[in-house]
Amino acid sequence: MDLDPIRDLIADDMKAVDACILELLSSPVVLINQLGHYIISGGGKRLRPMMVLLSAGACGYQGRHHIELAAVIEFIHTATLLHDDVVDASELRRGRETANALFGNEASVLVGDYLYSRSFERLVAIGNMRAMQILSHTTSTIAEGEVMQLINCHDADTTEARYMHVIQSKTAKLFDAASRLGPVLAELPDPAEASLAAYGMHLGTAFQLIDDVMDYSSSKEEMGKNMGDDLAEGKPTLPLIHAMRVGQPEDAAVIREAIEQGGRDHADRVLQVIESTGSIEYTRQVAEAEAHRAVESLSVLPPSPHREAMASLARFSVGRVS
Numbered sequence: 001m002d003l004d005p006i007r008d009l010i011a012d013d014m015k016a017v018d019a020c021i022l023e024l025l026s027s028p029v030v031l032i033n034q035l036g037h038y039i040i041s042g043g044g045k046r047l048r049p050m051m052v053l054l055s056a057g058a059c060g061y062q063g064r065h066h067i068e069l070a071a072v073i074e075f076i077h078t079a080t081l082l083h084d085d086v087v088d089a090s091e092l093r094r095g096r097e098t099a100n101a102l103f104g105n106e107a108s109v110l111v112g113d114y115l116y117s118r119s120f121e122r123l124v125a126i127g128n129m130r131a132m133q134i135l136s137h138t139t140s141t142i143a144e145g146e147v148m149q150l151i152n153c154h155d156a157d158t159t160e161a162r163y164m165h166v167i168q169s170k171t172a173k174l175f176d177a178a179s180r181l182g183p184v185l186a187e188l189p190d191p192a193e194a195s196l197a198a199y200g201m202h203l204g205t206a207f208q209l210i211d212d213v214m215d216y217s218s219s220k221e222e223m224g225k226n227m228g229d230d231l232a233e234g235k236p237t238l239p240l241i242h243a244m245r246v247g248q249p250e251d252a253a254v255i256r257e258a259i260e261q262g263g264r265d266h267a268d269r270v271l272q273v274i275e276s277t278g279s280i281e282y283t284r285q286v287a288e289a290e291a292h293r294a295v296e297s298l299s300v301l302p303p304s305p306h307r308e309a310m311a312s313l314a315r316f317s318v319g320r321v322s
Helices: 004-009 011-025 030-040 047-058 065-088 099-103 105-126 129-152 160-185 190-217 238-246 249-261 267-276 279-300 305-318
Strands: none
Touching: 004 011, 004 047, 004 305, 011 030, 011 047, 011 065, 011 105, 030 065, 030 099, 030 105, 047 065, 047 160, 047 190, 047 305, 065 099, 065 105, 065 129, 065 160, 099 105, 105 129, 129 160, 160 190, 160 238, 190 238, 190 279, 190 305, 238 249, 238 267, 238 279, 249 267, 267 279, 279 305
């Protein structure tokens, strides 16, 4: 699926977001500027700031704070990427070296901290207390999700419910926050905020589940990272959890050993198992159900090009693999 029609709809706002990002990145410390620009300019779809802009437009907001909040959302996302790559010892993201591989772990962690700090400085300047509440709670939830994922690593007994809780915390929560900022800025009633939050939560969950699928069905070039990284790190993602649940005992034993030991020694055999058990298709179906729920959550809004773009974005989240 093509994001160009959505990008065209919000092109002027996205240019303003990019300008705001450059302003927020400015620092007299040269290394902060170098590393910050490296990670911000590293590609990516900018889905989360796009969601802020689309949500604001769909809710009829007429001010300019959505520009700044979209930049803040992108900063928070970038900070989590910097920290994630250090924790995971990742060497590749979006098809190029990670910041920690290029600049070192210490610089990556500290610049991630800087991005968080700059985000909350700008939030204070905006002065919207509800937005501050949402994003402060969001960053805490993301951190909890990261810790839960760390606990689950190499734990082959991780259940589907536990795993869904992790991805809703560490990934989908920022989508939730980005979507609910539109009705907050437009001062719509609470039900509108709750519905848009649900939209973001379902979309973000679908997006992560398709990432899980792509870890086993895409090339390194398509995925933008090393294929099988999750398996190598001992992360029990949904395709693995499902395959252990429905597969034969000997198949489940292969995946259990792969999760507990990590590495790629069992990658070919694991791929055979998740394909034979239909686990990739199962994960895709769960993702499609989440995307459908996201679209349904938009019914609270009046028809508009922005609302239709939000629905298209939900469909895109599951249309990245065929």
